[in-house]
Amino acid sequence: MSKQAANKPYKLVSRSSHLESTVVRVGKHFVGDGSPTVIAGPCSVESREQILDIAEELKLCGAHMLRGGAFKPRTSPYSFQGLGIEGLEYLAEARQATGLPVVSEVMDTDSLPAALDYIDVIQVGARNMQNYPLLRAVGKTTKPVLLKRGLSATIEEWLMAAEYILNEGNSNVILCERGIRTFETATRNTLDLNAVPVVKDLTHLPILIDPSHGVGIARYVPAMSMASLAAGADGLLLEVHPTPETALSDGEQSLTPLQFHQLMKRVEHYVAFQASFDMETSLYG
Numbered sequence: 001m002s003k004q005a006a007n008k009p010y011k012l013v014s015r016s017s018h019l020e021s022t023v024v025r026v027g028k029h030f031v032g033d034g035s036p037t038v039i040a041g042p043c044s045v046e047s048r049e050q051i052l053d054i055a056e057e058l059k060l061c062g063a064h065m066l067r068g069g070a071f072k073p074r075t076s077p078y079s080f081q082g083l084g085i086e087g088l089e090y091l092a093e094a095r096q097a098t099g100l101p102v103v104s105e106v107m108d109t110d111s112l113p114a115a116l117d118y119i120d121v122i123q124v125g126a127r128n129m130q131n132y133p134l135l136r137a138v139g140k141t142t143k144p145v146l147l148k149r150g151l152s153a154t155i156e157e158w159l160m161a162a163e164y165i166l167n168e169g170n171s172n173v174i175l176c177e178r179g180i181r182t183f184e185t186a187t188r189n190t191l192d193l194n195a196v197p198v199v200k201d202l203t204h205l206p207i208l209i210d211p212s213h214g215v216g217i218a219r220y221v222p223a224m225s226m227a228s229l230a231a232g233a234d235g236l237l238l239e240v241h242p243t244p245e246t247a248l249s250d251g252e253q254s255l256t257p258l259q260f261h262q263l264m265k266r267v268e269h270y271v272a273f274q275a276s277f278d279m280e281t282s283l284y285g
Contacts, residue, residue: 010203013173015202015203017204018204026065026144029064031206032174038235038238038264038267040058040063042239043068045069045090055095055097055100058257061264062267062268063100067123067238068102070085071104071107085114087104088114092118123145129157129161135168139167143172144172144174145174155199159175177233179216180192188216189215193227193228193231195207196228196231197231209231210238213239217253221255222262222266226270238255240259242257244256
């Protein structure tokens with residue numbers, strides 16, 4: 001632990017209060033145990049057939065969890081807002097068919113109780129990172145929480161949001177860097193991979209990277225996925241759609257199943273290389 005990690009306003013989140021890295025259990029899977037976690041799925045649950053089909057493909061490719069939005073916070077009130085409870089029912093059916101735990105966003109305290117019956121991990125989206133009533137509410141549950149960084153939030157503000165959750169008794173928090181808003185317009189956001197070593201130093205909580213939102217352009221996602229793992233991230237949150245060109249939301253940043261399969265092969269090779277490197281380092285110092 002560095003001097004930077006000491007004497008911070010976030011007491012429970014700080015590594016000074018918990019020297020060992022937290023490992024969050026989701027079903028039979030563990031996030032932060034040293035092996036990359038890959039969560040994948042479409043931005044929005046669009047139909048029963050869509051989510052069941054993509055879930056089967058993701059399972060075959062090696063994904064550990066299924067993501068999909070049933071409630072969608074959209075900039076435009078005229079954009080697709082999600083299927084709501086119907087979408088959650090389809091996600092639960094996909095979990096039953098594949099065994100993949102389900103990750104889905106909850107937008108407010110009103111929808112939280114119903115969502116808890118269907119999902120395994122509560123996602124708090126970037127727009128809700130400082131929705132303090134929601135943070136307190138998810139903190140009172142026992143479900144793991146995936147907390148995304150706000151569009152313009154500092155790392156300290158992000159960790160203080162996590163503090164709200166831990167302060168209510170729920171220590172099963174997974175941080176997610178999804179890019180921040182900067183002056184750059186070539187990509188949707190600027191993916192802040194600086195956050196990975198900084199967060200690892202400051203807090204014991206695991207951190208995932210969402211390169212899909214981070215760059216917003218599918219062809220850049222594989223490169224930034226591998227860069228995220230090399231930076232020390234505990235895993236990836238990826239958007240995958242069977243036909244991105246027809247997606248009702250975020251198709252331009254969604255991988256096809258084939259692209260996801262190819263990326264998973266690269267992740268497998270990276271894991272094998274890292275294991276070999278670690279073994280060589282332990283043997284020869």
